[in-house]
Amino acid sequence: MPMNIIIQEKRKEIGLTQEQIGEYLGVSTPAVNKWEKGYTYPDISLLPALARLLKVDLNTLLCFNEGLTEQEIGHFINEVGATISKNGFEAGFTMSMGKIREYPNCDMLINSIALLLDGALLMYGSNIDDKEPYKKQITALYERVAKSDNDQIRDKAIYMLASKHLACMEYEKAQEMLDLLPERTALDKTQLQASLFIKQNKLDEAAMLLERKLLNVVTEVEMILMSLAEIEIKEGDSKNSSYLAELSQKVTNLFELGDMNALATPLHIAILQKNVEDSISLLKSYFLATFTPWDLSKSSLYRHIAVKLKIAKIVKEEVVKEKQENLGKQVPLTLISELENSPEYMFLHSNAEFQQLIEEYRTKF
Template sequence: MPINIIIQEKRKEIGLTQEQIGAYLGVSTPAVNKWEKGYTYPDISLLPALARLLKIDLNTLLCFNEGLTEQEIDHFNNEVGATISTKGFEAGFIMSMEKIREYPNCDKLIHSIALLLDGALIMYGASIDDKEPYEKQITALYERVAKSDNDQVRDNAIYMLASKYLARTECEKAQEMLELLPERTALDKTELEARLFIKQDKLDEAARLLERKLLNVVSEVQMILMNLAEIEIKEGESQKASHLAELSQKVMKLFELGDMQALAIPLHVAILQKNVEDSISFLKSYFLATFTPWDISKSSLCQHIAVKVKTSKAVKEEVVKEKQENLGKQVRLALLSEFENNPKYMFLHSNAEFKQLIEDLYSKC
């Protein structure tokens, strides 16, 4: 809540007029009126007296302790996502930083913005020449909430920092972060919560809880298989790595997570093996999959967490189609950036089929 609204509401709560506030503080009535309309702000020397007069502390007056509800955070993140999609990453980034300055102690907001910007930089950052300043500021956001009093926010931020440090081969920093994370408990309250909801006939809440849990578990399985495959390659066991890649593909298809997810590990393994033929084959398949991104609403395992648009079937299909087309385009732009700039694709740069794939990507963006 902005300071002008706080002054206005608290003044009315204690039954004072603008004239009385002005008289007590030695300022004019129009000055107080301008404060409440947000045109000007009280002089810093008046803040302690104003807070005492309004019977609040300075933190409340200056909004330092104020937070946002999860619904407000979700709504703001949707606005940022739409801004990035229509006006570009920088516009969304500026919008996010302004919100954080408005709510500097809202750890949930800061963490959710860091996650959103992190993903958006991958998806929409293909046209950005220098990503490093953005990456540093996003990392700084994680570091900022890595000391949060909120256990979930803190642990998630620490996990993300460990992942980032590991990707940059800053192994000592990654180890420090990992040591801060709690050991995973064998007792998971999700199933108990779901059973409680079922007993209370809160079936939608139970289903959404379990569907999110299922997606998290499948994602974890995929990451485990990817890491095991990489180990097999480093140990010289290419056939075992390929077998794990095939298993991951079957798992993703079994859980209806779409072709892009199913192809992720086979493609990763082929690239690590520097297998030109398989790499080109999987890249072509992945490229084709970008035209039909995963639609959560069509998954039988995610019906309760899928966004339900209250509109006609024709309009709904048009909305989904537009979102899929935009997502597919952004994925293709991200692929182009990866193909051209990531050293791991260097072994393909002289290949005629790979060059043709690059041309096809450009023509479809």
């Protein structure tokens, strides 16, 4: 919020006129009027007295603690996403860093941008020769937010840093980050809040809360099963690993998370096992699944979330449609790039059926 708006709003909050402000500070009423319209600014010597008069601290008056609302941040994130989709990652990155310079103390904004850029670099960064400078700057954003006074934002940033250190095999640093995270509380606020909403007959609010909780829990179960299956491989029990991968697929299908999610664990395990036949078969299914994105509106478990998304889609029909089309193209393109360049898929490169599959989908997209 600009200084002129702060002066105007705070003056009205305490019930003073522009004339009274001028009298207290020894300036004319037109001068105060110009401050509030943003034509001029108070002399620096007047700032401490003006802050005391308006009952704010200097940081607030000078906009040092200026932030954005959650809605404003969401709108900006959508704009950056559209820019990246249309003009490339570099354009969205430049746009994002400019916004951070404008709001350097808004932790929610910085964290949201870091998460967006992190995902976008993976999805849209296949044409960037050197990704390391971008990766370092994104990590630096997480490190800034990891010092936030907001517990939720700080913990999310620390979690992402731990994940990055783990991916880079920096195990000591990863442990340092994990040690900073609180253990999950045994008291579940979500269930209690939902019960309260039901008692108050706020059924939509209760359903939305519980559906989001269900999504989080099922996703966590899927990740746990994937990790357990990976452990079985490392311990030499290929049979049990395959069983856990199948179980993960059943759970995902049971809780209606879509074909792509259902195939994720079996594909991951087949790759780790270097099982050429299963890997190629699952890759074919995974590519086909990208043509039919997960549709919440067809699920009976998440219908309240779907209704909310449908309303948002009506409001921004063309934007949503364009994003879905771009995402539908980008997912397989990113997968193709990963299959061709990542060392973990090298065992497939000499297989003619694999090469044919890659060529087929590269031509399509």
